[in-house]
Amino acid sequence: MYFAGQRLGCGVYFPRVVVTSHLPPRQKSMESGTANLLNMLQARVRKLCEEGNWNEAMHSATAGVDKARAALGSDLESREALAISLEVQADFLRQYGKLEESRQAYLEALELLGETDGDHTEQKARISASVAVVYDSDGNEEEAIRFYERGVDLFERMTPPALLDVADLCNNLAYIYKTRGDFDEAESLYLKALQICHEHLGPNDEETAAICNNVGALYLAAGYYEQAREMQMMALEARRVTFGEDHVETAQSHANLALSLCETDELEEAKEHFVTALSIYEKQLSEAPMDYATVSSNYAEFLRANDDEKGAANIEKRAGKKLKKVS
Template identity: 35%
Template sequence: MPENSFSAATADSVIQAAYEAVEVQREAVKEFPGKAPGLVRALQALGDAQRDAGDNAAAESSYREALEAGKDLELPADVMANVRTSLATLLDFTGREAESLSYYEEAISNHEALGGDNLEVAAQLRNNLAMTYKCMDKFALAEQHYLRALETLENKRGRSSESVACVFNNLGSLYYAAGFPDQAKEMFEDGLQIRIEVLGENHRDVAQSLCNLATACHELRDNSAAQQHFEKSLGILEQQLPYEARSYETIGTDYIAMLEIIGEDAKADALKRRMEKLLSAV
């Protein structure tokens, strides 16, 4: 059997088993209403299986039914938190960001009330929510959630962690988009230093941070620093071809555009030729 057919058959089997579990729980709730948490969990498992199979409409329906089944019931806090998280991320990642907002807010509140490891889950959800607000040009709300996420992650993991570096990078992107390149540069520098410490100087994420920092420096008209950061970024990615060909091409194209803007046409042409040669080889 071809691999894709095997995967499809496996997904169908998982979904069918999840359907059957839901029906069992439906019958149990009819007789014993106190078993409602089992139905909610079964519906979420079904929604997860449908989402993994690419049937987002069916997954959304299952998640919403789970929320309805748990409505007005005193369920364990983690049960409803997980369903709201699943629905929020589904709506967000399928282009319905505005609809995801209330579910994100409720899920964050649920996870923070649970405490412990759930605080990190809440922080990651705040990061997602902040990105959504940024896309909606609601910069103040985005900043608020990024800063809350950063505070939680620093308290839980310490400053030297990739998750903290990621939020610094996102904050930098927010400040850049909002027209504050000085603050953006500061955030990009913080994120870069953490990534170098955690991941090493030659990691692809370090290259991305260098590119972000280069962009902020260019906006601040520090083109000498911008060129240094771009060249270091490309140097890292060149060593990781062909695996990082896409990132190399994207960052190289950004650097060429900057060089042309500042009148470094000869340097831009030389980089174009070098990139074409390297990319044609991979």
């Protein structure tokens, strides 16, 4: 059976807090021209990444770090400047798929900030969250958990707390605990994330819906079928409002609700939601072919379990033809 949980930011995590993109106006050991150049390089890297010009972005990110290293002294400002440049470089390297190099740059930035007297809670929180995502992407769950938890703690200590970032990280932590079979810890983290999103974004926001979906997937895996049904219903209602009736996110919720309805013996309703999900996926097939294949397989399995071998074979045949066209 398929039940889709989602990390909200795994792979590329960009916290919601405002990223400081400027250096202090007065530099004790760095000329103002150097500070301005660093600012321009950082802006250039972001622009090049948005344009998909990865080679030039690599050159700019490296130049920014090299320039900051050359100006590094014992003063606070030059350390902050290097930490900022390293974070910009690490963000780029992570997007480019160079996980080990990005991890090293992030950790060096954290080390530099740890040696300063300034209050860098926001930047430390942001970098810790990014390190967690790198470890998560690389399958190192222990280190991912450690840095996710550190990020949560730091975001909560900000004034005011960056609660939406806390929600994102709690969601990702919960995903790890769910895969480990620690459903109690996963539930606690998911519900914390859900409460924050519900209060600050509203019941129909796409992230609120995504977490409802994840809680439903957790309850389905844990065998709490009535609770799974209710959470998937909430996710579906929110996605209908946010995305409309013909969006792949809405299709996912129809499919996941169908699985929950199977377990609560609401078989006719389950069939209706399977059919609706497949109809949506077929309209948007190029966007989510693997999800379409999985839901088709689940529906065929459902039909066979209810003695409809012919219907199951027709679904599999139809899916095969459609997927062949987009392969």
